[in-house]
Amino acid sequence: MNILLLGSGGREHAFAYQITQSPRCKQLYIAPGNAGTALVGENAPMAATDFPKIKEFCLSKQIALVVVGPEEPLVKGIVDFFAQDPALAAIPIVGPSQKGATLEGSKEFAKEFMQRHHIPTARYASFTKENLEQGLQFLQTMAPPYVLKADGLAAGKGVLILDNLEQAQAELKQMLLEEKFGAASQKVVIEEFLKGIELSCFVLTDGKSYRILPTAKDYKRIGEGDTGLNTGGMGAVSPVPFADEAFMKKIEDRIIIPTIEGIKKEQIHYRGFIFIGLIKVGNDPYVIEYNVRMGDPETEAVLPRIQTDLVDLLEAAAKGQLEGSSLSIDPRSATTVVLVSGGYPEDYQKGKVISGLQEQGESLVFHAGTSLKEGEVVTSGGRVLAITSLADNFKEALKKSYNRIEKISFEGMYYRKDIGKDLG
Incomplete structure (x- = not known):
């Protein structure tokens, strides 16, 4: 086809x-x-x-x-x-459908959906410039750190986590009055900070049945030790070692099943991926956010582990025929390390020639921000390449990815050398 x-x-x-x-x-x-x-x-x-x-x-x-x-x-x-x-x-x-996509398109819609269907998530309230004063007061009722989220799509960058109340109030004003994140921040969701370790759970659904894809953990900050500005993602590990069978059962019972049931009850046409951003607090899962497509760079670590014919799976979901379809997963670990342009996630230069792509090896080299110019592959985005490797454990997989990276170069190339360090 x-x-x-x-x-x-x-x-x-x-x-x-x-x-x-x-x-x-x-x-x-x-x-x-x-x-x-x-x-x-x-x-x-x-x-x-x-x-x-x-x-x-x-x-x-x-x-x-x-x-x-x-x-x-x-x-x-x-x-x-x-x-x-x-x-x-x-x-x-x-x-x-567009209504289903609102689970990602509006943080407020997603939070209200979670409340309606008793899906565990952080306490929250949302504000516009019309009730800015109430927003400033609501911040005073919260314990630090303060989480501010632009309600709309902001390319993964519309979330601020701040320790200082005055700074949080100043940023709220900037988001609402000056539209710091454009139209996305005309409404801002303020929510309680949950302390724990994050993971991503991916589900393919036809709106009735579902298949749980491999879990992954991604690394959002630009700097090592999870410091610096948020990015679209600097690397990923799949599966997540701490998401054992008992924890996955909690995720399925408390989050996945109520989500699918909620979609059915609200008669939302939904035939695609649900990406559930989770946090493990103590031994319990809470939803941070929904996305309505696969994550990036988690996809680069998750898809290579799927052994079932992906076209069969995708077609079954799109036709509403997912029930009864099998899903076979490679038991090995996959890791992805992202190579970015110097200066990213702020200003960076494009058009830098990339060398070392012809080298053969076990690792998969996925292009993110690249284009062809006069027969050469050049950088065209902030995130340029994602290097994925498979091995019996994530540490071995990471070694392979880092070895492959040594053969690649472009002017200003940067990557994090501590992906997976927090997983032991």
């Missing part, structure tokens, strides 16, 4: 790599893709949010399955766009 994958990051290269392992994939198109996806499929020069162009492309190329990588097309309603167009309605698409 011909498959269209939307997106251009490391997540999409990992999807493209895995999809093309399937004998059922005749031709994979990636829109817009990057220099890495061009190695496994054919890039299509159109934005993932250009719905009319996507329609034209699907019909001209006889696309039989659409896989949506990033959140933006989902929040903008691409699934509804397909469902409402007689020419597209028969094409299965992996992703939730």
Whole structure:
């Protein structure tokens, strides 16, 4: 079958790599893709949010399955766009409806959903500039550190964790009055800080049945020892060593099942991924946030561990036929280390030539922010490459990834050397 994958990051290269392992994939198109996806499929020069162009492309190329990588097309309603167009309605698409995507598109909607369905999460309240004074007072009732979240999409950067009350109040003013994170911070959710260790849980659902994919832990801060600014993610480890069978049972019973039941009760059309950002407090799981697609860079560590034909799984979810489908997972550990441009997540330069990509080895090199220029692969984003390795344990896998990184270089290249250090 011909498959269209939307997106251009490391997540999409990992999807493209895995999809093309399937004998059922005749031709994979990636829109817009990057220099890495061009190695496994054919890039299509159109934005993932250009719905009319996507329609034209699907019909001209006889696309039989659409896989949506990033959140933006989902929040903008691409699934509804397909469902409402007689020419597209028969094409299965992996992703939730616009209402379902609001679980990521609005932090407030997600928190209210959790409350309605008794899903454990932190205490919270949300504010706009109209009730800023109440927000400033609410902060005074909280114990530090103070967590401020832009309600809308802010590319993974709209969360502030601050120890000082005056600073938290100043940032709240900046977010609401000056729109520090653009339209995303016209509403701000203030929530209780939960102290514990984080992990990501991934679920594929057709809105009725579900399959739990491998867990992962990602590393958000730019600096070693989890210091400095938040990024889109500097590395990931899968599985999470502390998420044993008993803890996973708690996650399934208290969080996954009530989430799926909530989606059913509220009659939300949802055929895609649910990424549940969790925190382990003591021995109990709490939800930090929902995302409505796979995470990045966790995807680069999770997908290589899936041994089942990914196209079969995706098609079953998109057609509402997930019940009874099997999921086989590689018992080995996978680790991903992200190479970023100097200066990221603030200003950085693009167009730096990347060398060492031709070296053969066991590790998988997923492209994130790359493009082709005059026959050479150059940097085009903050996060440039994700290096994934598999081994019997995560420490061995990390050694492999770091060894592969030594053969790669580009001007200003930076990466964290402490991924997985907190896992023992």
